[in-house]
Amino acid sequence: MRLLDSTRLVSRALLTARLRSFLTILGIAVGIAAVSLLTTIGAGLQLYVLENFSQFGSRIIAVNPGKTQTSGIGALLSSTRPLSVEDAQSLRPLPFVELVVPVVQGSGAIEFGRRVRHTDIIGGNGEMAAAWRFEVAQGRFLPVISGNSQPFAVLGSKVKQELFGEASALGRFIRVGGERYRVIGVMAAKGQMLGFDLDDIVYIPIDRALALFNRSGLMEIDITYRAGTSAQQMAERIRQRLIQRHTVEDFTITTQDEMLSSLDRILGLLTVAIGALGGISLLVGAIGIVTIMVTTVQERTAEIGLLRALGATRRQILLLFLGEALLLAIAGGLFGLLLMSVLLGVLAIAVPSLPISLSPFYLLLALALAALVGLLAGVSPAWRAASLNPVDALQQE
Amino acid sequence: MRAADLLQFNLRLLLRQRFRTLMSLLAMAVGVAAVLLLTGLGEGARQFVLNEFSLLGNDVLIMLPGRKETTGGIPPLTGEGTRDITLDDVQALGQLPSVRRIAPLIVGNAQTHVGGRSRELLTLGTSALFFDLRDLGVRQGRMLPDIPLDRAASVCVLGAGARQELFAQQPALGQWLRIGDRRFRVIGILDDRGESLGMDMRNTILIPVASAQQIFNTRGMFRVFVQHQPGSSLERARQDILALMQERHGGEKDVTLITQDALLGAFDDVLRLLTLGVAAIAAISLLVAGILIMNITLISVSQRTREIGLLKALGASANTVRILFISEALQLALLGSLLGAITGYSLLALGHWFFPLLPFVVSSWALGAAWAIAILTATLFAWLPASRAAAMAPVLALHGQAR
Amino acid sequence: MIRLQALCKAYALGDETVTALDEVSLDIGAGEYLSVMGPSGSGKSTLLNMIGLLDTPDTGRYQLCGHDMTILNEEGRAAERNRRIGFVFQAYHLIDRLSARENIELPLVLAGMAPAERRPLVDEVIERLGLLDRAGHLPRQLSGGQRQRVAIARAVIRKPALLLADEPTGNLDSHSGAEVIKLLEELNSQGITLLVVTHDPAIGQRAGRRLRMEDGRVTEDSGAVNTPRETGYARR
Ligand SMILES: Nc1ncnc2c1ncn2[C@@H]1O[C@H](COP(=O)(O)OP(=O)(O)OP(=O)(O)O)[C@@H](O)[C@H]1O
Numbered sequence A: 001m002r003l004l005d006s007t008r009l010v011s012r013a014l015l016t017a018r019l020r021s022f023l024t025i026l027g028i029a030v031g032i033a034a035v036s037l038l039t040t041i042g043a044g045l046q047l048y049v050l051e052n053f054s055q056f057g058s059r060i061i062a063v064n065p066g067k068t069q070t071s072g073i074g075a076l077l078s079s080t081r082p083l084s085v086e087d088a089q090s091l092r093p094l095p096f097v098e099l100v101v102p103v104v105q106g107s108g109a110i111e112f113g114r115r116v117r118h119t120d121i122i123g124g125n126g127e128m129a130a131a132w133r134f135e136v137a138q139g140r141f142l143p144v145i146s147g148n149s150q151p152f153a154v155l156g157s158k159v160k161q162e163l164f165g166e167a168s169a170l171g172r173f174i175r176v177g178g179e180r181y182r183v184i185g186v187m188a189a190k191g192q193m194l195g196f197d198l199d200d201i202v203y204i205p206i207d208r209a210l211a212l213f214n215r216s217g218l219m220e221i222d223i224t225y226r227a228g229t230s231a232q233q234m235a236e237r238i239r240q241r242l243i244q245r246h247t248v249e250d251f252t253i254t255t256q257d258e259m260l261s262s263l264d265r266i267l268g269l270l271t272v273a274i275g276a277l278g279g280i281s282l283l284v285g286a287i288g289i290v291t292i293m294v295t296t297v298q299e300r301t302a303e304i305g306l307l308r309a310l311g312a313t314r315r316q317i318l319l320l321f322l323g324e325a326l327l328l329a330i331a332g333g334l335f336g337l338l339l340m341s342v343l344l345g346v347l348a349i350a351v352p353s354l355p356i357s358l359s360p361f362y363l364l365l366a367l368a369l370a371a372l373v374g375l376l377a378g379v380s381p382a383w384r385a386a387s388l389n390p391v392d393a394l395q396q397e
Numbered sequence B: 001m002r003a004a005d006l007l008q009f010n011l012r013l014l015l016r017q018r019f020r021t022l023m024s025l026l027a028m029a030v031g032v033a034a035v036l037l038l039t040g041l042g043e044g045a046r047q048f049v050l051n052e053f054s055l056l057g058n059d060v061l062i063m064l065p066g067r068k069e070t071t072g073g074i075p076p077l078t079g080e081g082t083r084d085i086t087l088d089d090v091q092a093l094g095q096l097p098s099v100r101r102i103a104p105l106i107v108g109n110a111q112t113h114v115g116g117r118s119r120e121l122l123t124l125g126t127s128a129l130f131f132d133l134r135d136l137g138v139r140q141g142r143m144l145p146d147i148p149l150d151r152a153a154s155v156c157v158l159g160a161g162a163r164q165e166l167f168a169q170q171p172a173l174g175q176w177l178r179i180g181d182r183r184f185r186v187i188g189i190l191d192d193r194g195e196s197l198g199m200d201m202r203n204t205i206l207i208p209v210a211s212a213q214q215i216f217n218t219r220g221m222f223r224v225f226v227q228h229q230p231g232s233s234l235e236r237a238r239q240d241i242l243a244l245m246q247e248r249h250g251g252e253k254d255v256t257l258i259t260q261d262a263l264l265g266a267f268d269d270v271l272r273l274l275t276l277g278v279a280a281i282a283a284i285s286l287l288v289a290g291i292l293i294m295n296i297t298l299i300s301v302s303q304r305t306r307e308i309g310l311l312k313a314l315g316a317s318a319n320t321v322r323i324l325f326i327s328e329a330l331q332l333a334l335l336g337s338l339l340g341a342i343t344g345y346s347l348l349a350l351g352h353w354f355f356p357l358l359p360f361v362v363s364s365w366a367l368g369a370a371w372a373i374a375i376l377t378a379t380l381f382a383w384l385p386a387s388r389a390a391a392m393a394p395v396l397a398l399h400g401q402a403r
Numbered sequence C: 001m002i003r004l005q006a007l008c009k010a011y012a013l014g015d016e017t018v019t020a021l022d023e024v025s026l027d028i029g030a031g032e033y034l035s036v037m038g039p040s041g042s043g044k045s046t047l048l049n050m051i052g053l054l055d056t057p058d059t060g061r062y063q064l065c066g067h068d069m070t071i072l073n074e075e076g077r078a079a080e081r082n083r084r085i086g087f088v089f090q091a092y093h094l095i096d097r098l099s100a101r102e103n104i105e106l107p108l109v110l111a112g113m114a115p116a117e118r119r120p121l122v123d124e125v126i127e128r129l130g131l132l133d134r135a136g137h138l139p140r141q142l143s144g145g146q147r148q149r150v151a152i153a154r155a156v157i158r159k160p161a162l163l164l165a166d167e168p169t170g171n172l173d174s175h176s177g178a179e180v181i182k183l184l185e186e187l188n189s190q191g192i193t194l195l196v197v198t199h200d201p202a203i204g205q206r207a208g209r210r211l212r213m214e215d216g217r218v219t220e221d222s223g224a225v226n227t228p229r230e231t232g233y234a235r236r
């Protein structure tokens, strides 16, 4: 039989039982819409989070004090063996090392004249902006010197706005935790990262920050490295060097590579899981196709007998009914995608910040999924139709 | 038609179309079971998390150094402020009439040695009141002594895990150990407890706060736990504490106060929302099942056109015919929901059996909602086909023509 | 053209077996016009289905146009049905969502013939059977006689050698019945071998060769007649 003819026969059959076909299609459509909508949103969030993290670049390694066993708060705690600025310095000569940034973070009052803003204070060094890929909008970042630093501060764009408004901040004196600092730079706006406002920060030299917070140790050392070595090799070099200095491994090394890939894995898994939840609806839709196809075969038994009498082979019958199931499912898939795009459109209008990425690959995948559902659901009823005995079938009313 | 007759009439029909009936039941059951299972899991996870974290009573405030003006963001959890919260501050706060108990906390990682063994352990410097505040009990020995906050003492209390790590099978009580460069005597072993507020109490050592200041060479508190006087309101205590701290810190508002409710509330909201969302996603499948039931009722109507004609000829009213078909759909939905409820709860119980950590939560609201949706969709979706049947002209129907 | 040798067919009905065909042997020449009569349940339809390759015998041999049919598999039988055999049923068996024309061209569609090739064939049959003004109608818009004529058109569209009709007039009034028989006889006179199962003696008598069946056996056979035209019925 020609493809065109079988398609015509199949679609004629579906169009005759219009309402029935429509409802079956609707069932599949709801399922496909659920799956594709949820995975689209999931994938969008995944992309968003990853982009947020990878804005620091991927060749970066963080060292935190304490072993990971002490949960995620190790860095914040005091320690009998703190990571020191000297520890950070000791990493510089390691091969491939590009930038080394000691980090301490706290909060405090920033004053300019009468204005006060309580905000995050980050202690770092001159390489911090480059390592974190933050850009300076005016002036310059902290100077690259070691030892006793001068009281220089760099303001995040929001702090600058709050304290100075439109006026220039460069060269002005502010108070950070009661001490006088000269503003030497203002950062470009960076936005939020996972609820953390990157613009509401004041940067000061690390030694001054340690003194300000009365801390003996760093919270983190960030190391960026040149291409040509692997994250693991680099981490190993750092580990060796620090163990040399501390005799024991009382720190934790996290490579951005590792973190990104495990984050990617987790979020990907989450997306799949959410999609699978939507898949329950698809399963029910598939049950719908099976039911309707079985009923159809039942109702059209005599017709099947006739076709066999006219010389249709079992294979032809099988394909005809499989084709019906397939067509129902694919129509359901298309309708489902339509439904999804409408919902996405509404969602995009209602929540404009929602990161949504529609990729044609996933849309095709959704259609393929629908087709697969149709095939799986159609096989058994179609097989039933094909294996009907023609003589008996002809006698059916 | 009497209800009993109706039931029997429908049952016979459903039994004759066994396959179709089975499939509709399956569809309904899958939907209901999915809703129950997912809400059960979500609720279970929520309760698990809340139980884990709600160690402080509702009457406890946590104070940390530093303050940020960005609203709605994360509190300054790094705990580094430009001005320390000192033991004097803690003592002064303890004098406030609205404060009942107060416990300082310094936390650090310290290398701990016993004999040849050495472990890095989480070391908490605090006071005797901390045990009351966080509801900690000792399994052996006693708690930290009730001494003035600024007095160091060479005693410590071990978490159960820390005790195991350091002493293995040997007796620990009364033994000496070294934290950093100072010696401490073990006076108590904590009850077995899980993780809480991000700290695994099992693997900690508790020492007097003044001793911790010496070990870690620090002055400021990492956290201060404040329990307010039962008579006064939490908000009142909050105001008092903030005012006193501002006064003591030269007019600077440089501490953050968080309540457990505020901390867990957001958490709770997120988890509740998650559970609801997951349940809603599962409920979509009920909609699909409803569509299937509509389809099946439609088929039933078209296949039984002659029968409808006959019934009408025998004097059945349009209403009776409608009820006939709707009740058939309703019966399917009810039976399917029942099956789904049984399956869902069995699976939950099974899950609880395999992972006892996960509480077995029977969320009655989910059951109610699932049933309501199932029945509502069935009735609603069966309405159209049933009305179609009801509106048939008897003569035409008898000849097998729908219109 | 058809040679049946000791065909047997039994059906299992619960514990007992019903013998539908009991060692039936038969030779049918090309162009013959046969009628099969007999009481209900005597095996007439079973015989027809056997000849029409819808059913397979338990034992015995069946040759059609010199080829052994018993060795064919399902596929082969389907192809033979499509090419050499036309069926006409009592219940018409038209697909009710397809127009008369579409019903008629079904065998060509199943054979995979291109639309351009099909068109002249269908046009010709429609004209020959006087269905010109009914071609676009759905079966339910046709009278019984018209429906059966569409079914006959469908049966002969591939110019089969053999036309099998199982009680073709069973659902028709006597006038339409007579018309249908006349049409079948006309086709026979153009060379097609015709086998009609009927309960109507008047119809049965018209055939050039008359079979009678009882209990799965052919009990009477009026014998082969050289050509159906010599009977003169077709011209009447
Ligand atoms: N599929 C089947 N299963 C069981 N028994 C069958 C089957 N088909 C036919 N039979 C039996 O075979 C015998 C012959 O049936 P057949 O249909 O050939 O009779 P018939 O002569 O065509 O009768 P009628 O004139 O009523 O159509 C009957 O006893 C019938 O019960």
Ligand SMILES: [Mg+2]
Binding pocket: C044, C045, C046, C166
């Ligand atoms: Mg018969």
